[in-house]
Amino acid sequence: MMVTNPVFYKCPGCSGTVMVMNPDMCMAPTPEDLSVSCAGNEMEILSEQTADFAKEKHVPIVEKVEGGIKVTVGSTPHPMAEEHYIMWIGVQAGDDFMLHYLNPGDAPEAFFPCPDTDVKAFECCNVHNLWVNR
CATH class of the missing domain: 2.60.40.730 (SOR catalytic domain)
Incomplete structure (x- = not known):
C-alpha cells in the first residue's frame, strides 16, 4: 500500500516523533482525532510548514x-x-x-x-x- 499523506506527531516531553503512514485507513474521522501518546503524554500533530520567516531557514x-x-x-x-x-x-x-x-x-x-x-x-x-x- 502506498504512503499517501503521512501525518507526524511529536511528544512534548521527549521530542520523539511518530509517522502515521496511512491515516485515511484509520477509524478516526481526521488525523486530529487520532489518539497518539508517548509515556503517557498526548502527542501533538505537526502541521507542514513551507514558508521561512525566522532567521533560521528550514524549508x-x-x-x-x-x-x-x-x-x-x-x-x-x-x-x-x-x-x-x-x-x-x-x-x-x-x-x-x-x-x-x-x-x-x-x-x-x-x-x-x-x-x-x-x-x-x-x-x-x-x-x-x-x-x-x-
Missing part, C-alpha cells in the same frame, strides 16, 4: 547529485547544536518513503538514492517542528 532544498538526490535544510545551513538541530530528513517518492536521522554536529543534509528530484521532502527541527518543500 528542505532538493538537488540532483550523482547517484540520487541531496536534501539540504535551508538556504542558509540550519544550526546543528544540542539545543537546536534537525532530528531527521525524509523524502516521499511515489510508493517509497526514505528517512535519514541526524544528530547535533552533523551537516543538515542527507543523500537519498532517488532517480529524480520530483519528491516531497520533509524535515523535523527539534525546536520549529515539521517543514516540507511543497
